[in-house]
Amino acid sequence: MQAERSPVVHPSAGARGGEQPAPSGITPRLHERAFDILAAQIASGALAAGERLLESRVAERFGISRAPARQALTRLERLGLVRRAEGHGFVVLPLSGAVPAAVVAGSVGDAPVRLSPEPAAERIYRIVETEVVMRTAFGAWRVVENHLAAHYGVSRTVAREVxxxxxxxxxxxxxxxxxxxAPALTPAYVAELFEMRALLEPAALLRAVPRLPVDLVPAMRARLADAIAxxxxxxxxxxxxxxEDLHVTLLGHCGNATLMEALGTCQTLLVALTFLYGWAPRFHADEPFLAEHLAVVDHLAGGRPEAAAGALRDHLKGxxxxxxxxxxxxxxxxAPGPLPYLVAL
Structure with a gap:
């Protein structure tokens, strides 16, 4: 494997092949632009097979936060352009066969490019989300808007947007x-949230099935199988x-904005679980949800949407x-420490 180096970036990589360009006046999101440039450089050979891409280094080179860098790298993985490395980071894979339609090999070089910085609300949102959710395991909190703004050095308008x-x-x-x-994640409240999810998520899945991209289910299955192995x-x-693959990305294809809005109000559990996975990823010797997600995906791959919805319902119960x-x-x-914008209720 070649020694790690900073990713080559260049502002001239174009729009994604096979996708519509952003309408005039609309700027692509940071992770999409980072993906475009990295994918083009892999396709052209500017980023050679075996090179390691670290989330922190990609973020640094593009002048963005780690969240859009992670999204760009995850999308590259889904297209088979990189794989997760031993330890951490990703390794560029050799191109095999035709270049995926989502990759455009533009003119690339060694000059770095810094993307436009994230809006303030985007910059602090994930931090605030994690800080609040982790504390709801211990009780309910009042969130003081002006104290939040002062703590993160943003305007009250930004705090209100967050x-x-x-x-x-x-x-x-x-x-x-x-x-x-922020309501406390008591057993009774968690039970209510899971009951809502068990009602809404199978319905969203059934609506999503005819709208799923052809490569989504195979890609999900490959990632699950790799994580299990x-x-x-x-x-x-x-x-x-x-x-997120199952409960956000796949269900997001249901085409019913009202249903997804209702589901969104139950997503505090997904946020909490994401934090808990990071805090104690080895809580179970063999993480049970992987096999349960795989059962849902296998039913979808086999053309059995009703069985997939039933497997999803069983997964939520477990x-x-x-x-x-x-x-x-x-x-x-x-024991999380105190924050000036959170007052115990």
Whole structure:
């Protein structure tokens, strides 16, 4: 394997092949632009097979945060252009056969490019989301908007935008006095959220089936099979991506915005589980949800959508008890510090 080096970047890589360019006046999102450039450089050979790409180094070279860098690398993995390396990071794979349609080999060089910085709300959103959700395992909190703005050095408009997004994810709510609050993840509340998910997610899956891209299910199955076969390579980030594959990406093709909005209000559990995977990825010797997700995907691959919906419902029933176990363990073993914008209720 070649020694690691910073990824080559160049501003001239074009739009994704086979996809419509962004309408005039609309700037592609940072992870899409990072993907375009990296994919073009792999296709052209500017990034050679065997080179290692680290999330932190990609973020540094593009002048973006780690979240869009991670999204770009994950998409490269889905297209078979990179694979997860032993330990951490990704390794560029040799191109085999035709270049995927999503890759355009543009003019590339060694000059670095820095993408436009993320908006302030995007920059702090994931941090706030994680900080709030991890503390809801211990109780309910009032979220003070102006203190949040001051703590992260942003305007109240930005703080309000972050809280509005958290509201759409079900992480925070507004009470009768229009104060923001984050409800505690008590066993009763977790049970309500799982009950809602068991009602809504199978319905979303059935609506999504005729709209799924042809390569989505095979790619999901390959990632699950690899995670099952190589437990030593599982980390919190990877488990979080596998959860999102099914419960966000696949269901997101259902075509019913109202249904997805209702589902979004239950996603505080996905946020909590992603944090818990990172905190204790080896909670189970053999992570049970992998086989359960695989059962759903295998039914989809076999053209059995009703069976897939049933397997998804069974998976959610089994996940309820495991989520409570993880939350209980965190309460016993983890002690997050105070934050100036969170007031215990």
């Amino acid at each position: 809280l509005s997004r958290l509201n759409r994810r079900g992480v925070v709510k507004k009470d009768a006095r229009l104060h923001w609050h 190589r437990p030593e390579a599982r980390d919190g980030d990877r488990l979080g991506v596998l959860e 996940s309820f008890g495991r989520a409570l176990e993880r939350l209980d363990r965190m309460r016993r073993e983890f």
